[in-house]
Amino acid sequence: MTDIKVEEKWQKKWQEANLFESDPNDKEKIFITVAFPYPSGAMHVGHGRTYTVPDVYARFKRMQGYNVLFPMAWHVTGAPVLGIAKRIKRQDPWTLDIYKNVHKVPEDELQKFVEPEYIVKYFSEEYHDVMTRMGYSIDWRREFNTIDPHYQKFVEWQFRKLKDKGLVRIGEHPVKYCPECGNPVGDHDLLEGEGVGINELTLVKFEMDGDYLVAATFRPETLFGATNLWLNPESEYIKIKVDDENWIISRNAYDNILNQKKDTSIVSDVDAPAMIGKYVKNPLTGDEHIILPASFVDPEYATGVVYSVPGHAPADYIALMDLKKDAETLKKYGITDEVKSIRPVGMINLKGFGEIPAEEMIQKFDVENQNHPNLKEATNEIYKLEHAKGIMSQKTGEYEGLSVSDARDKIIDLLRTEKKGDVMHEFSERPVICRCGTKCVVKILDDQWFLKYSDEDWTEKTYKCLEGMNIVPEEVRANFQYYIDWLQxxxxxxRIGLGTDLPWNKKWIIEPLSDSTIYMAYYTIAKYMKDIDPEALNDQFFDEVFLGKSGSFDGIDAELFKDIKDEFNYWYPLNWRLSAKDLVGNHLSFHMFHHAAIFPEDKWPRGIVVFGMGLLEGNKMSSSKGNIVMLEDAIETYGSDVVRLFLMSSAEPWQDFDWREKEVRGISKRLNWFMEFADRVEEICGSKIELDGHESAPEVKKSINAWILSQLNMRIRDATTALEGFQTRKALQESLFLLKKDMDHYFHRIEHELDDEESRREIGEVLVHLLGIWIRLMAPFVPHAAEELWKTHGGKGFASEASWPQYNPDLINDKVQKAEEIVQGLASDINEIKNIIDVKPNKVHIYVAPDWKWRVFDIAKEVGKPDIGRIMGQAVKQNVYDNKKEIAGFAKKIAREMTRINYVGQIDEYSIIKDSLDYLSAEVDAEVIVYDEPTYDPEGKSGNASPYKPAIYIE
Structure with missing residues (x-):
């Protein structure tokens, strides 16, 4: 591996040479960005993969001659650091432990973390340092953070443009909300619950003694099949006042209700066990239903009250069956007769099922009790089937014949209109925990500002934007189509957090995902901002720079203003945006929405690459759980080139990768081999290598040298194609692992030719040419090692600026490949025969196929299928050989073998084998003799020779 001191040396040299500072020129440009990090903790190896992929691509395209811009900034908007600062201030033990022992923050620095601004300053500097140590080719002149005043002016302009277009509204909406922070929260604000959605449930009011026991459901149409209600008697329940009604719900549910209903207050506690055995009235049917005990009812979910439909809900069915068998519980509550008399009610007709579908599903999935792992799958399947194909039965009265979904909508309307029901929102999964450590709730905000992603015209424009983009991998395009259509x-x-004030209402702050949708445009001008007063950056400035609107902006120097506009127009549109797959449904879709709304079509983004997730020894990485390896620690242990090499070799960018220490150590050995390869080349050449002047492939006489040049050019071709498609793993397989395998074979083949001066000279020329190419192939992946090898062995300038190798299609030769296959096949066949006869041979005689057999092969190739008659007919017609019987026998053999043999045409087998005699003799431990004509053939073996399969006689 490369020494850390060597890596630091090259990092300094790149910096001194301003190597990655990209300005407009006459070259074709590539503008690539990756999601900027939220610096609330130290970089781990998962981050390393995220930022190494674009760096490899950026370095590759630079070497191809493109002018590449790869910038970086810091996303410090939002409330997470406020939560961290609060926990540090109150000396929360868990938080202190994480930041001391996982993020390695010194004690004196940690005490300054009571200021959220200091947290982002500390970690953005840490990110910058580690990114530099990783060798990232970033243009640091464009660095900014999202609370810089210049950037805030840019965000204000963006939101005024959206509002002017009618794409921002004020209204009511359910949001994830942290009661402690007093703020809506997004996925980036959470310790737990990322990706959790918000579901709408229907509340059903079951009357009981003038009050209402309120149950929540996704399927109010099943009220016709209700038989009982479930309560958890071990949980606390309360009576609350909502408007002018008294509702009974679980105490745990109150926070959600409180944040979704106005005029709500607690009236009293309720004795839950005392309610067991009482009856409530079904608001839809008027039937009386008994309240039964159920430990499976989660008091934190919805209202903590569930109504039971055992005919159609497998969970209710098995719970009822279990309760019927539980004599002790039945006796405890005095409900034995009542429970035993309950029968499931079927009220949805489903083709292929009987009266009680839930019972059939329980049997199909072998569900034995309420805790059986198959219960969830059984429930999901019956719900999906009934939703898609279910028809309401005659038991549902006026709803008979309606589809389940149509009946559901009508019943929801009825319940709400007649105040027999209501609505509430709940998380699709729990827990959802803010970074401050508080459990989140769903809150209805009625004076909240919203981006109108539901707007049909805006959606249509965004679809058009997507259509013009390259998506990697392509199958993710369907996900984007879904989310663009689905987004509400x-x-x-x-209300609180770091960020930019909403321009027209300063009591609000623009939330993190909303202020980071088009910041790629800001990168293009960020390097100029230090010379400009942020107050000069009004809407006219941004309109003229980004939208090309004519005007006479005079807030800054005219020449400087022209440079800013020209810079933007040179770099935009963005070529590639890279981000994680969990951001497809928000950030990456928002990225398209906002570009489509604000920019002209010729400035819309051109491509997106989606990343997979990171694992550590098979488990999901999590900073909050300490299940991470810090990137700086990995660099200290292995060096950045080894880290880069592993991160690029373990998986393609869109696949999940798994950091495994054992495999990282293995990668380190591969890099050591590569570093030592140059010394081996120098040893063979017998003098110091000068790579300059060896760009063109040397002329070669030996077949094995032609073979390695063919392999090399094939690897160049395939690695280049892979990198163009962001297949970094495949590119590295070609550039390192497969080429190393080729070289291992090559060194083995030439071992016995190095004593010959002429052969050694030709081999040396081949190896020097190959080394110069190999260093450049590896430069995007291991830039420090590549620079060191390039400089040590006479390369001119930086390897990072050297030209990317161009493959020569003329050197990729099928016949050369086949020639080496023949040699290897002979060695293998001879050794196999030796094992069978169990005698050490004195000599091995090899006979190549006569010319007429090659001509028959050519005829078979032209015929194109194993047609013995046509092959025979053409062979006789062309008079390829005067023995028709032999031709017929050979034609039959060809018919059997043509599909197996990759026939690439006639090759000079005699010369190929003669060139390889030293190698073959060493491989089989015997003298090998090859015949062009069978002058010695005591057993007539030469007649067995076939193209690509010489005959063998051992004596």
Missing amino acids: DWACSR
């Missing part, structure tokens, strides 16, 4: 209005403002 997005709460884009917060």
